[in-house]
Amino acid sequence: MLDQVIEGGPQAAARRPVVTVVDDDPAVCSSLKFALELEGFTVRSYLRAAEVLCAGEHDACDCFVIDQRMPGMTGMELIETLRSRRVSTPAILLVSHPNAAVSARAAKAAIPIVEKPLLGNALMERIREACGFD
Numbered sequence: 831m832l833d834q835v836i837e838g839g840p841q842a843a844a845r846r847p848v849v850t851v852v853d854d855d856p857a858v859c860s861s862l863k864f865a866l867e868l869e870g871f872t873v874r875s876y877l878r879a880a881e882v883l884c885a886g887e888h889d890a891c892d893c894f895v896i897d898q899r900m901p902g903m904t905g906m907e908l909i910e911t912l913r914s915r916r917v918s919t920p921a922i923l924l925v926s927h928p929n930a931a932v933s934a935r936a937a938k939a940a941i942p943i944v945e946k947p948l949l950g951n952a953l954m955e956r957i958r959e960a961c962g963f964d
């Protein structure tokens with residue numbers, strides 16, 4: 831398993847929150863991984879929904895960040911599949927061009943949407959909320 835201990839100080843035994851990023855764009859995965867690691871998160875990244883489903887590390891994840899538009903399975907389909915497998919980990923949906931249907935499905939499932947391009951701190955704020963860092 832990835833290193834999840836923050837070194838030094840009184841927080842030495844604290845577990846670093848794990849964020850799983852799923853986006854078919856390698857540049858997005860890399861940049862999110864870099865930014866989240868700078869903020870103290872442990873990050874797992876996947877390019878395909880099927881990779882996440884096969885990995886089986888869902889219990890050790892604190893938050894999913896999932897792109898809506900991916901080949902094979904959309905982000906909402908991935909979240910619904912995870913939920914059907916009783917994975918209740920908070921998820922955030924990344925959407926380039928939100929439409930009414932996707933917005934309604936996400937709202938019904940209580941999944942927050944963050945729009946691409948990722949400007950400002952909206953995504954980081956949602957991740958912190960999901961991981962309990964209000």
